[in-house]
Amino acid sequence: MARTRSNRRLDRPREQVLAATLEMIAAEGLGKVTIASLAARLETSGGHLLYYFGTRNGLLLETLRWSESQYAEQRAPLLARAAAGTAELGTLLEFAGVFLPVDERDPRWLLWLELWARAPYDDELAAAQRELDAHWHDDLVVLLRSCLPEAGDPEGLSERLRAMWDGFAIAIVNGGGVAQRDAAIAHTRATLAPGDP
Known part of the structure; x- marks a missing residue:
């Protein structure tokens, strides 16, 4: 039939x-x-x-934007803590948890990685990715200023942390899974609070 x-x-x-x-x-x-x-x-x-x-590319870009808007909603309570003066190291670790893939099949990160590879050949896609990345950067800078006021360069620290998380994200989706995600959180803690156990 x-x-x-x-x-x-x-x-x-x-x-x-x-x-x-x-x-x-x-x-x-x-x-x-x-x-x-x-x-x-x-x-x-x-x-x-x-x-x-x-187009398919248009669909994928809109899917990425839609997905990222949901992650912005997850970041909002963390930023509210910063505004209230109650953010602490744990808040930054929660932020890292929102940023990182949940496991090797995280669809948001699979999509990000695919679109990263296409960005050098697509100006609209490259601009959209820079815009979305800037939102993560801005939010992280707010949290760093609130949680680590002694950090002399929150902008630079945000750049370094997100670069580290991007690297871990690739390792997570390339088979590292939850164990690699846990390692990423541990490295984040060690970077932000080197003296803490």
Whole structure:
């Protein structure tokens, strides 16, 4: 029997598509995410998806932005502690935990790594990644000023910490998993509070 597609309209098209994209990345890897495969998963048409996102690259970039907005929400309570003067070393470690992949199949990081490789050839993508990275930097600087007022260069420390976390993130998704994530948190603690046990 021939398979037919319902071409149904989605209730919340943008959010449903972006959530399904992340689910597919986690389950099957980014290479399997095409407009056609995503449309089949959502029981809609490829043309319907192209209407919202234009191209596969447009879809992936919007998925990244949407995912990053959720991580900004996770950072918000940490920044609220900084504003209230109650942030401490543990708050910075929580921030690192939000930044780092949860394991080797973290779809946000699988997407980031794929798009990093494409950024040198796509000005829009490169600009979007710089913008998203700047939000992480700005938030981390706020926390460093609150938690480590004695740190003489919070801007530079933010750059160094995020570079370290990026390196650990690659190791986590390349098979290091949760053990590598735990090591990253331990190294963060040692960097920020070298005298602490």
